[in-house]
Amino acid sequence: QKEVEQNSGPLSVPEGAIASLNCTYSDRVSQSFFWYRQYSGKSPELIMSIYSNGDKEDGRFTAQLNKASQYVSLLIRDSQPSDSATYLCAVTLGGYSTLTFGKGTMLLVSP
Amino acid sequence: EAQVTQNPRYLITVTGKKLTVTCSQNMNHEYMSWYRQDPGLGLRQIYYSMNVEVTDKGDVPEGYKVSRKEKRNFPLILESPSPNQTSLYFCASSFSFRGGTYEQYFGPGTRLTVT
Numbered sequence: 741q742k743e744v745e746q747n748s749g750p751l752s753v754p755e756g757a758i759a760s761l762n763c764t765y766s767d768r769v770s771q772s773f774f775w776y777r778q779y780s781g782k783s784p785e786l787i788m789s790i791y792s793n794g795d796k797e798d799g800r801f802t803a804q805l806n807k808a809s810q811y812v813s814l815l816i817r818d819s820q821p822s823d824s825a826t827y828l829c830a831v832t833l834g835g836y837s838t839l840t841f842g843k844g845t846m847l848l849v850s851p
Numbered sequence: 852e853a854q855v856t857q858n859p860r861y862l863i864t865v866t867g868k869k870l871t872v873t874c875s876q877n878m879n880h881e882y883m884s885w886y887r888q889d890p891g892l893g894l895r896q897i898y899y900s901m902n903v904e905v906t907d908k909g910d911v912p913e914g915y916k917v918s919r920k921e922k923r924n925f926p927l928i929l930e931s932p933s934p935n936q937t938s939l940y941f942c943a944s945s946f947s948f949r950g951g952t953y954e955q956y957f958g959p960g961t962r963l964t965v966t
Contacts, residue, residue, distance in 0.1 A: 782960070783941055783957040784894070784941070784957050837907070841886075
């Protein structure tokens with residue numbers, strides 16, 4: 741069964757720390773990987789996309805992809821209380837026709 | 852402003868009364884999709900469309916219908932809603948990539964309660 745797995749959390753970090761969010765996926769042929777942020781009761785917001793092995797940086801966010809280990813991660817540097825949200829990992833499993841979402845990791849950043 | 856819109860945002864209805872949730876996007880996206888989100892179950896895809904007149908089932912299509920007659924619109928139809936369809940619904944759209952989906956952008960959501 742094709743799956744995307746995330747630790748549900750909550751992951752608690754102090755303000756200014758680095759938050760590390762992890763995601764594993766089951767399908768070796770997956771090609772596209774995304775991180776979404778979702779505040780409670782709101783819609784998912786795309787924050788990062790990554791398609792090739794290695795790191796991709798955008799401001800305080802860094803996505804890391806390791807296709808051999810079927811693992812994608814999101815690092816948030818200098819975490820702020822406003823980063824407190826649920827982070828969803830999404831992967832195109834088995835091709836490109838659909839996105840499969842993990843259940844999300846709740847991040848809590850304390851002042 | 853580039854956006855995905857959904858209407859209504861909130862809806863309370865009774866079992867068996869047909870309803871339609873509309874979704875529209877102004878980004879000229881080929882791909883559109885409907886999800887439902889339930890506590891503990893995450894986001895699950897209901898139906899998707901790769902282009903006009905092309906639709907396909909997602910993971911949880913039972914009890915739902917869709918149509919794609921225009922590129923910008925992708926309505927979700929519940930012909931006989933039941934309480935187990937009480938959920939938060941999201942529409943999303945993207946450009947098509949290799950015949951599939953690319954970065955998806957979400958609408959604001961529709962909270963549906965069926966009593």
